[in-house]
Amino acid sequence: MSTNDTLPSANFIRQIVTNDLKEHKHNGKVATRFPPEPNGYLHIGHAKSICLNFGIAAEFKGTCNLRFDDTNPEKENIEYMQSIERDVKWLGFDWAGLFNASDYFEQLYLYAEQLIEQGLAYVDSLSADDIRAYRGSLTEPGKESPDRSRSIEENLDLFRRMRAGEFADGQYVLRAKIDMASPNMNMRDPAIYRIRRVHHHRTGDKWCIYPMYDYTHCISDALEGITHSLCTLEFEDHRPLYDWVLEQLRNIDSIPPKPEDALLKVKYVEQAAKLHTPQQIEFARLQLEYTIVSKRKLNQLVTEKHVKGWDDPRMPTLAGLRRAGFTPKSIRDFCERIGVTKQNSWIEMGVLEYCIREDLNENAFRAMAVLQPLRVVIENYPADQVEQLEISNHPQKPELGKRQVPFTQVILIEQDDFAEVPPPKFKRLIEGGEVRLRGSYVIKCNEVIKNAAGVITELRCSYDPDTLGKNPEGRKVKGVIHWVSEPESKVAEIRLYDRLFTVPSPDNEPNFLDVINHDSLDVLEGCRVEASLAAAQAGNGYQFERTGYFCLDAIDSVDGKLVFNRTVTLREGGWAKD
RNA sequence: UGGGUCGUCGCCAAGCGGUAAGGCACGGGGUUUUGAUCUCCGCAUACCAAGGUUCGAAUCCUUGCGACCCAGCCA
Numbered sequence: 001m002s003t004n005d006t007l008p009s010a011n012f013i014r015q016i017v018t019n020d021l022k023e024h025k026h027n028g029k030v031a032t033r034f035p036p037e038p039n040g041y042l043h044i045g046h047a048k049s050i051c052l053n054f055g056i057a058a059e060f061k062g063t064c065n066l067r068f069d070d071t072n073p074e075k076e077n078i079e080y081m082q083s084i085e086r087d088v089k090w091l092g093f094d095w096a097g098l099f100n101a102s103d104y105f106e107q108l109y110l111y112a113e114q115l116i117e118q119g120l121a122y123v124d125s126l127s128a129d130d131i132r133a134y135r136g137s138l139t140e141p142g143k144e145s146p147d148r149s150r151s152i153e154e155n156l157d158l159f160r161r162m163r164a165g166e167f168a169d170g171q172y173v174l175r176a177k178i179d180m181a182s183p184n185m186n187m188r189d190p191a192i193y194r195i196r197r198v199h200h201h202r203t204g205d206k207w208c209i210y211p212m213y214d215y216t217h218c219i220s221d222a223l224e225g226i227t228h229s230l231c232t233l234e235f236e237d238h239r240p241l242y243d244w245v246l247e248q249l250r251n252i253d254s255i256p257p258k259p260e261d262a263l264l265k266v267k268y269v270e271q272a273a274k275l276h277t278p279q280q281i282e283f284a285r286l287q288l289e290y291t292i293v294s295k296r297k298l299n300q301l302v303t304e305k306h307v308k309g310w311d312d313p314r315m316p317t318l319a320g321l322r323r324a325g326f327t328p329k330s331i332r333d334f335c336e337r338i339g340v341t342k343q344n345s346w347i348e349m350g351v352l353e354y355c356i357r358e359d360l361n362e363n364a365f366r367a368m369a370v371l372q373p374l375r376v377v378i379e380n381y382p383a384d385q386v387e388q389l390e391i392s393n394h395p396q397k398p399e400l401g402k403r404q405v406p407f408t409q410v411i412l413i414e415q416d417d418f419a420e421v422p423p424p425k426f427k428r429l430i431e432g433g434e435v436r437l438r439g440s441y442v443i444k445c446n447e448v449i450k451n452a453a454g455v456i457t458e459l460r461c462s463y464d465p466d467t468l469g470k471n472p473e474g475r476k477v478k479g480v481i482h483w484v485s486e487p488e489s490k491v492a493e494i495r496l497y498d499r500l501f502t503v504p505s506p507d508n509e510p511n512f513l514d515v516i517n518h519d520s521l522d523v524l525e526g527c528r529v530e531a532s533l534a535a536a537q538a539g540n541g542y543q544f545e546r547t548g549y550f551c552l553d554a555i556d557s558v559d560g561k562l563v564f565n566r567t568v569t570l571r572e573g574g575w576a577k578d
Numbered sequence: 579u580g581g582g583u584c585g586u587c588g589c590c591a592a593g594c595g596g597u598a599a600g601g602c603a604c605g606g607g608g609u610u611u612u613g614a615u616c617u618c619c620g621c622a623u624a625c626c627a628a629g630g631u632u633c634g635a636a637u638c639c640u641u642g643c644g645a646c647c648c649a650g651c652c653a
Contacts, residue, residue, distance in 0.1 A: 037652085137649060
C-alpha cells in the first residue's frame, strides 16, 4: 500500500491536454480511446497505450472507450476480442463505452456516399497492381487513374452496386480524390473501401464491402467525441488524411434523405451536426529488448509451436506475463517509468524486472523451495520428531503473519549450497563448516557420502540445539541457506524461464526465428517445496527465498500436482556465477 | 534523391533563454537468520556537430551529420 504507482511526470501529451483544458478546447472535455484490432492478443506494447489512454482520461476526469478496430474480417475473430477485454480489465482499467468500428459501418457508408456526391471520392476499376504503379514513388509524383474523372452519378451507382454485391472481390475500389502528386503518399487518392466477401465476426455476411482504416478511424473518433486520438509514430503521415476526411465531412451541410432507414437518418443528421475535430497525437511505440511485439511474429511463434500458446510465460503478451506471475501493478508502474515521448527508444529488460521485483518484494509471501535437492541427515536430531517452526511470511512485514514449517531429522538443501572445494568468499556449507538453516538451527557438516561414481549423495550433519532464534555463542556463522523437510515437503515441478531471444533486437534480424533462445525454458522435476505451498493460489506471487519469485501455474497445476513458474530471479549480487 | 519525425549519462527521461531533475543499470560503504530487501555515497563542466544571436543558449537562428517512418484493395 505504501508504494503507490510512480508519480506522474510531465510528458508532452499530458502537457498538451493540460493546455487544451486551460484554453477550454473541446468544451473542456477529455475523451480518449484504446482502439485495438482484434487480430491477436494484447502485448506489453499495448499496455503502454492502454495505460496512456486510460491514464490520461482518469487523470483529467475524462472518459476512455475501448473500441475494436474491426474493419478487416480476414484477420479478426471473437477469441481475440474476448482476450482483449479480459486483459484490459486485468490491467486494472474499465472503459466508459465499448464500441466496434463495425457499429459504424452504416454511417461510414452514408458518409462515403456524401463524399462521392461532393465529387471527393470515386470508384476506380484499376487493379491493385495498377494502383500501385500509378501511385508513383517517394520521389516521383503519381499519375491519375482514368476513372478519376468518372461522373458523380456513375460513381454513386457503382458504389451502391458494390455494396449490393454486383461485383467480384477486387474489381472496384472506392478512392478519396485528393492529390496524386502529394509528397505524402497517403494523400495520393487512398483507397477507402474495398470489396471483400468475407464473413465478419460481428456483422456476419451483411457487408461485402469494408472500409479501410484511415477512413474509418477518424470518423469513429469523431462519432464518439474523442478529443485526443493517441496513436503511434508511424501514423504521423496519416494525420493529414485523418484531418482531410473529417474536414470534408464537416463541410457538408445538406444531409441527403435516406428513405430506407428513417431512424438512422436522424442519428446521421445529429452526428453530422456535432462532428467535431479530434486531435491526433503520435507517440513512440514501446520497444523492449529481447522481445518481439509484432503481432504477425507473435502469431507465428504460436502457430509454429515455438512456444506453447499466446499465454506462454515467455511471451510478451499480457496473458503470458500474467501466467508468468507479473502483476498488473508492476506493468502499470513500468509503463509510467518508461515515459511517453516521440523518440524511438529501446527499453532494457532490467526496467521491467525492477518493476516486478519491487512489487513482489513488497507483497509476496516468503517460502522455501529446494530446486535440486541434496539429502542431509542430522545425526543428533531425533529420528521420529517433527518440529513445527514458526517462520515469518515476510521479514520486514510482521503484519503478514507467520506460517509453520516442519523440521525433521532428514532435510533437503540445494546441491549448490554445499561445496567440497569452495570458491573464494563462499559462505554456505562446506565439510567441517557450519551454516544457518533459514528460520531454523545452525548445522555442521561432519561427513560427505558419495556413491561409487563419486557423486555426493548425502551429507551427515549435526545441529546445535541452542541456535534456534539466536546466534551461537563464541563463533560467527555467516552463511544462511534454505531447506525443506524431506518427509514433510511436497514434490513440485518448477519451470525456469529465460528470455525468448538471444539478441536484444530480434526484430532486426533477417529471420527472428534464428535467434530464438533454445534454453528459454528449463523444467525441473522432483523439486521439493515446503508444505505450506500446497495451498498456493494462482495469481499470488511467492518469493522462494534465495532463489526468486514464483507463482503457481494457473493452467497446469491440477489434481494436486504443483507446478510453479519463475517470474523473475532475485537481484543477483554477482556471486551466482561461482 | 520527395515528405514526416527525432537527436540530453550505458538504457529511459525532465528541461520550454538564467547557468544539466529523476529512474533503471553500474561502482563502493553500512545493516541484515534471504549473497534479497533496506540504507548511505559516487556516477554528463556537459546536452549530435559547427557557426551565429545574447550579459547569459540544451533551450533561439543557420548549416551540416545521424537515426526512424511512408510507395497494402493491413491496422
